[in-house]
Amino acid sequence: MNEFVIALGWAGMYGVMALGAIGSIFGCAVAGQAAIGAMVDTETGHGRYIGISVMPSSQVVYGIVVMFTLQREITAETAPALFGIGMMAGLALMFSAIKQGQACASAIHASKVKPEIFGLSLAPAAIVEGFAVFAFVFALVVAGSIPG
Amino acid sequence: MRDSHRYVMLLSSLPYHGTLFSAKVTPLSRIRLQQRLSLLEPEDLQEVDAMAGLLDWYRHPVQKSDAEIVKLAKQVIPQLRSPFACELLSWRLEMRTLIAALRRRRDGEEITVAEDEWGYGRWLTHINKYWDEPYFRLEGVYPWLPEAVMFMEQGDPVALERLMLEKVWKYLQRMEDGHVFDYERVLIYLFRWDLVGRWTVANGATAEARYADLVGEGLLQIDQAMHSALSG
Numbered sequence: 001m002n003e004f005v006i007a008l009g010w011a012g013m014y015g016v017m018a019l020g021a022i023g024s025i026f027g028c029a030v031a032g033q034a035a036i037g038a039m040v041d042t043e044t045g046h047g048r049y050i051g052i053s054v055m056p057s058s059q060v061v062y063g064i065v066v067m068f069t070l071q072r073e074i075t076a077e078t079a080p081a082l083f084g085i086g087m088m089a090g091l092a093l094m095f096s097a098i099k100q101g102q103a104c105a106s107a108i109h110a111s112k113v114k115p116e117i118f119g120l121s122l123a124p125a126a127i128v129e130g131f132a133v134f135a136f137v138f139a140l141v142v143a144g145s146i147p148g
Numbered sequence: 149m150r151d152s153h154r155y156v157m158l159l160s161s162l163p164y165h166g167t168l169f170s171a172k173v174t175p176l177s178r179i180r181l182q183q184r185l186s187l188l189e190p191e192d193l194q195e196v197d198a199m200a201g202l203l204d205w206y207r208h209p210v211q212k213s214d215a216e217i218v219k220l221a222k223q224v225i226p227q228l229r230s231p232f233a234c235e236l237l238s239w240r241l242e243m244r245t246l247i248a249a250l251r252r253r254r255d256g257e258e259i260t261v262a263e264d265e266w267g268y269g270r271w272l273t274h275i276n277k278y279w280d281e282p283y284f285r286l287e288g289v290y291p292w293l294p295e296a297v298m299f300m301e302q303g304d305p306v307a308l309e310r311l312m313l314e315k316v317w318k319y320l321q322r323m324e325d326g327h328v329f330d331y332e333r334v335l336i337y338l339f340r341w342d343l344v345g346r347w348t349v350a351n352g353a354t355a356e357a358r359y360a361d362l363v364g365e366g367l368l369q370i371d372q373a374m375h376s377a378l379s380g
Contacts, residue, residue: 030153030156033153033156033157033160034156034157034160034329035160036157036160036161037156037157037158037159037160037161037162038160038161040160040161040184041160041161041162041163102153102328105153105156105160105329106328108160109159109160109329112160112164113164
């Protein structure tokens with residue numbers, strides 16, 4: 001039983017980064033495909049499209065920071081907290097990255113047709129980023145109260 | 149479950165078609181469209197080809213009968229994997245069936261109950277039953293029918309074509325809800341591309357200019373023939 005709890009602790013500590021990475025992979029891939037498609041159809045603004053398409057990469061960075069914050073000796077006392085914080089923050093980062101990628105793909109598609117709405121079209125992706133930041137910051141805050 | 153962002157690259161690479169009646173040309177040529185469609189999965193591409201083979205008038209020789217086209221529809225539609233594609237294609241063919249019925253009645257043709265190969269869809273028996281009613285008692289389902297009949301009676305095919313294209317365009321607008329980068333959205337784009345293509349060809353001003361050219365050309369030939377006959 002004790003070994004299982006410790007395994008959960010490791011899963012929580014590494015999982016936050018892994019889930020963030022999975023989300024960033026999906027998010028960047030979707031937004032990147034939209035950027036490539038838009039580049040096929042347009043002659044200018046390619047840099048902007050690529051710039052938007054890497055927005056979902058921030059979640060993996062947040063995941064790495066949370067992972068280092070959680071890093072400590074894993075015992076039966078600390079493992080449940082590491083698992084809870086790591087997995088929940090990881091899931092939030094993963095979904096936010098996937099959905100942000102979709103929002104970025106839509107923004108690229110829309111700003112290709114109407115370049116004047118480029119800034120506004122990024123608002124939904126920025127709001128999703130805000131939620132990822134919430135998950136990140138409060139994971140750091142809560143991690144401070146883990147014993148050990 | 150199908151990936152809702154499966155065709156994000158393809159759809160981003162397709163130029164915006166604008167509004168239907170403002171277009172002067174299709175947003176991209178047929179050849180370029182075919183090139184872009186190579187990004188479709190093979191089974192989806194096959195389905196798109198089958199649908200185009202049924203709907204594109206230019207693929208049907210003039211001598212091809214309605215019965216042959218209906219037979220083809222009955223072969224193609226049950227084989228479509230996407231329920232969305234089935235619904236879209238059936239709706240479009242039902243609309244064409246209604247227009248065909250109106251034209252047949254205007255031309256004094258009769259439809260026998262046994263003959264079910266003149267059209268496609270759920271209204272064949274209904275149309276047969278209410279053949280003598282002005283709008284086949286379908287004006288509740290298709291509120292545009294009275295207007296279509298009026299244009300037909302006035303002998304205004306361009307206005308009728310415009311009305312039909314507008315109705316299909318609006319139907320596609322309703323159908324696109326919830327589809328952003330998926331296969332269904334690709335189908336909607338292709339239907340719209342076809343509508344723009346048809347309108348830019350059927351556009352009144354273009355048609356008039358073409359008609360004037362043809363008449364002028366014909367008159368010139370007659371003039372030359374008469375001139376050579378008189379001088380000879």
